[in-house]
Amino acid sequence: MIKKLNLLVVAVLILSAQQVISQEWLVPADKQNVKNPSEFNLENVKKGKEIYIRECKSCHGDAGKHNGLALVPPPPDVTSKIMQDNTDGELFYKMSTGKGVMPKFDVILSESDRWFLVNYIKNYNPEITPLLVEAPPVKANLTASIDGSTRVVTVSAGFQNKKGEKENLTETPVNICVERAFGDLPVGQVLTDDKGTASFKLPENVIGDEEGFVKVVVSLGEDFEAKKVTLEKAKIGIPKETPQLIRKGVIWSTNENIPLWMLLSYLGAIGGAWLTILYVVIQIVKIKKLSAK
Numbered sequence: 001m002i003k004k005l006n007l008l009v010v011a012v013l014i015l016s017a018q019q020v021i022s023q024e025w026l027v028p029a030d031k032q033n034v035k036n037p038s039e040f041n042l043e044n045v046k047k048g049k050e051i052y053i054r055e056c057k058s059c060h061g062d063a064g065k066h067n068g069l070a071l072v073p074p075p076p077d078v079t080s081k082i083m084q085d086n087t088d089g090e091l092f093y094k095m096s097t098g099k100g101v102m103p104k105f106d107v108i109l110s111e112s113d114r115w116f117l118v119n120y121i122k123n124y125n126p127e128i129t130p131l132l133v134e135a136p137p138v139k140a141n142l143t144a145s146i147d148g149s150t151r152v153v154t155v156s157a158g159f160q161n162k163k164g165e166k167e168n169l170t171e172t173p174v175n176i177c178v179e180r181a182f183g184d185l186p187v188g189q190v191l192t193d194d195k196g197t198a199s200f201k202l203p204e205n206v207i208g209d210e211e212g213f214v215k216v217v218v219s220l221g222e223d224f225e226a227k228k229v230t231l232e233k234a235k236i237g238i239p240k241e242t243p244q245l246i247r248k249g250v251i252w253s254t255n256e257n258i259p260l261w262m263l264l265s266y267l268g269a270i271g272g273a274w275l276t277i278l279y280v281v282i283q284i285v286k287i288k289k290l291s292a293k
């Protein structure tokens, strides 16, 4: 009887788990056909794109690249059928209310921002002529070096034109970052000149490692396909202070932190325990000797 009951419980659990995973995302009827109050024009699509890159790309990936995060269920690509089968009203409702891992954005983004996002997503609808056509990223190459004494990073960027000739990458923003444990921390941006070069003086207040070494990372923007350059460590930063997290004598965690009275009482307690054990053992031996007589 109990076994059967167990089986039943397991079956119900499996079924309900499947229910959760395959559950359709239902949108109330009155929300499905809400019209987008912001006009579908290039300006609004671009506004939507900006917000998308900031708030959504980390999970949903780049439009058309199907490189979203591997979540269950996966965040669909903007261009996917799952996404594009939604009406404007459904998109707005879903991004506002969220579901599972998908956050609810009604408190994070204003209503007009969410409608700009709808415009951006609709830009990829197969039935609509897109307003925003993204040029494929230009393949570029980037070199950089740093002068430790002047703190100046020198950058040079070029690309191959359609004829296969090398050209300078002019008037192009280059990002200068400092490598940190959690990722690259931007410290500035420079534009390349007509020779494709640029230089950037690193600010004085960059914090380095314990000895003041900093790793500078140089990269191009999204429109370019170029390897970022990580420069050799240079001693140009302020040495990072490693704070002593525990005040001396407060917590007994390291030898230098232990107060003397605690060390002595600890040793005393241990010694006492051993003496007691020894005493008991001696008594047992004595009893044995006595009983043997």
Ligand code: HEC
Pocket: 025, 052, 055, 056, 057, 058, 059, 060, 071, 072, 073, 074, 075, 076, 082, 083, 086, 091, 094, 095, 099, 100, 101, 102, 103, 105, 117
């Ligand atoms: C933390 C990760 C994450 C972020 C950030 C995120 N999403 Fe999602 N999104 C998901 C996941 C996961 C799903 C799939 C949810 C499901 O089907 O249960 C989803 C689904 C959706 C859907 C519904 C697709 C469908 O099934 O019809 C829309 C629309 C959507 N996201 C829009 C956005 C927009 C717009 C943003 C930015 C404002 C955003 N998402 C940010 C994870 C995310």
